[in-house]
Amino acid sequence: MKKSLCLAFAWLSVGHASDLELKPCFIGADGSSVSTAAHCGTLTVPENRDQPERTIDLNLAVIKSTSTEKLNDPLLLLAGGPGQGAVDTFAGLVNIFKALLPHRDLVMVDQRGTGQSNPLRCEVSPEDLETLSDLNSDAWKAWTKDCHDSLDADTRYYTTSEAIRDLEAVRLALGVQQWNLYGGSYGTRKALTYMNMFPESVRSVVLDSVVAQEEALGTSHEANLRQTLTRVFRLCDADEACNEAFGDAEQQMWKFLDGLKETPITLRLQNSDTGRYETVTMTRDYAVLALRMFSYSPETMGLIPLMVSLANNGQPETMAHQSLMVMNSLNQGLNNALEMSVTCAEDVPFMPKETNQTNSLFGDNLFELMHARCELWDSIVVDDSFKAPVESDIPTLLLSGEYDPVTPPEFADQAMETLSNAQHLVAKGQGHIVGTRGCMPGVVTDFIKDPEAELDSSCMKNFRDFSFFINMNGPKE
Template identity: 35%
Template sequence: MRPRLYLACLLAVGALLAACDDTQQQASGPRADADGILHYGGLRFEPCSLAGSGNTTVRAQCSSLAVPENPDDPEGRQIELAIALVAADGMAQPDPVYMIAGGPGQSALETYPMLHAAFADVRRSRHVILVDARGTGGSNPLHCPLDEDDPVLALTGEEAEAATLEFTRRCRAQLEQVADLRFYTTGEHVRDLDAVRQALGVDRINLVGVSYGTRVAQQYAATYPDHTRALVLDSVAPNSLVLGQEHARNLEDALETHFARCREDRACVANLGDPREQLGLVRERLEAGGIGPVRYRDPVDGQWREDVPRFGHLAGLLRMYPYQPTMASMLPLLLHEAAQGRYESLLAQARMTYRNLGDSIAMGMSLSVTCSEDAPDFDTRAGDDGTVLGDTFLAMMDEQCGLWPRGSRAEGFRAPLEGDVPVLAISGEFDPVTPPRYGDEVVGHLPNGRHLVLPGQGHSVLSLGCMPKLFAQFIESTDAAALDASCLERLRPTPPFAGYYGWEP
């Protein structure tokens, strides 16, 4: 046989084998029936739209899967898990990517649209699977009404304690009509994720966890190592972390970082003063009370509202603001305004923050996770006196958990994830909730792990800068060490505001 003809034959055979392989992948992946209905494994999907904040929508295919509420009682009450498929743009590899939301208490289907753009390169060759954790979104949600008009959000001291415990009692009584609250923990979520994997008919999955979702991803990899291909951990919570235990101290460190940046900025400190001093002055006045009602415009609907400024408004804002550096950059201006007796911005921003928190977190699920997995390890003598949140934050959580049914956690729950699983961990330099040292701790036990810190950034950083490209490269290769992450050095922190116009050049 002539060389060229021989080569042509080899190429033809190779193409035929590749085509057969592609056909096998298609057969095991999503397929449409004669009526155009999409099937993936044993699940039937229908077209749907995933709605996120800011009118963001993503076209998807939605399905559901019934699972026992109590894994040890398969014949007992069943709950439906809400599932969505965001299909790959091209020929898909057999291992899809699961995105796991944070909280605890956030819905994966509702959170994903905000991260959709970050998955653009990944979706060239892989499907994205979303599963609402039981107790969130469309999976038997455990919501308790808590809106921006609820006074518990602005109270402090004994008033706040009494109001919070009363809210917890009402919440439990309401939710026990529809759920056994012991079975809405990380352990059940991990089993549900694997039940969906089996229903899809896939052997291995990639998991992308954000914040609390990183705990879920690590627990899944430890429980089902043979079905875990790779992990991406965004804003890392180590298994050793007791949720809430270090929040007051971490927040204080983050605030000091942002305040120091204002002091180092000539325009910021000259125009607005030292934010630490302003915070002390505002806190003293708010805790003393005696401030009359203040009229202000709602930042969302523009309606006029009236509230009495309290320290609870400020504490809630400070707790949430540093999550995003663009928001934290406004803190010096907000504190300066409040120190001048102008509380309109404080109240408006607090109202908007409370609204977003109430809409996005299923409080019942959050309590089931925290009270079952973390409350047994609470140390209310942690010594957080002098911090903005103080010791009362953890003490109040402990009292709430005294009223909440507790489930179980897996043996070895606190043990670090180990083994050869490829892991890419990413953190924001200024993250006040899951600081970079947490990522270092997790990767320190993983020979195939790498930790990237995004300079000047806060919480949830997957979508920032060149991170989506690095994310896609890792999912493709599972080789974190080979990534050229020098592009992240182009990221810069948002300068602190020096006035209403923003920052000075």
């Protein structure tokens, strides 16, 4: 611990912590209806701490407590992805944590490579989706090289560990005694890494939809999504109205996907962002993207059998529209080049080199393609110790959704094995990210107020399985 703090102070001496000035501002993504009052600023840090002459600016926002009894342990909100910027991601969610505001600040820092912290992003069009997943095509090679060469960054230094050193610099610059951490999805890796690198800087931790430190992101995507889809279809089978309306919806899904593999469908769709009509080729990958995104929340899980049935009976527009909206959202909110930098350093080297699976939702050559892409991307593979389970006695609350298609409850159980002061709550019928749903903000607030107290989670009994949409008018109760 002493070594870590010394390193932090050493490089700060050549940084610009004194330049950190917070001014009133409004935060919220461009084009959204969110406009939240905050105080914003930038902190200049070295891109490569061994060569501090080249710097980048970290964008941060603080929702300030006005209490005369304010505590010096703010809640630091860690976004997921990899590739989401914290400021825009949490701008519309700060009211969920408002019960903490009487006595604590809320702090959001765009991870280097995201948001307004030297973002690393390359455009992906719907037309690119198929060629970029084809191992036998040269298109993905050209796209990857062009993307990398277009970046004003040394991609070797856009990793989780560097992001945590940035956050420690922010803590010191703000004069914060300790953080309370809330991380969702990939944000839980950042939280676990912070706990490991600077344990004395952390008071309590909430891990929402947990990525265990030893997990190589992407390795389990196929198994996890299949598990969620299978459970959704089984629930439909057991639901009289859903079963009567759609029959064997799972087989219909496979039939439709197999058909797209042989013959993609050309559609003319209205782009929800621009309002213009576009000609879109609906491929198998395009449809899988929609199914995956629909699996994230209970509201959209209930649409899956209907969406599959419509697509399999000559009406694929609904699924295609959803894929287009997801693609637009990913292009706007996710910095895909930062994702490449993180995964090529921290995940892909720890994956199998062959998928060894036929009829895979994500493609039969997924792992081979990911390894090949990373061979074209400048990165430094993390030491094996980075992937070791994080051992800690910091009070930690782990949250999972029962049907999470990305980070199932088993991931949290795995991480919890080496967290000696932790508890794990599973929300029935929920998907990915549960800390903002139902009564969970109150549970999270109670935990952060007193991390050592016995936590009352009885309100979670109100969670239940989702309802299925029998038609586009809504679910049939």
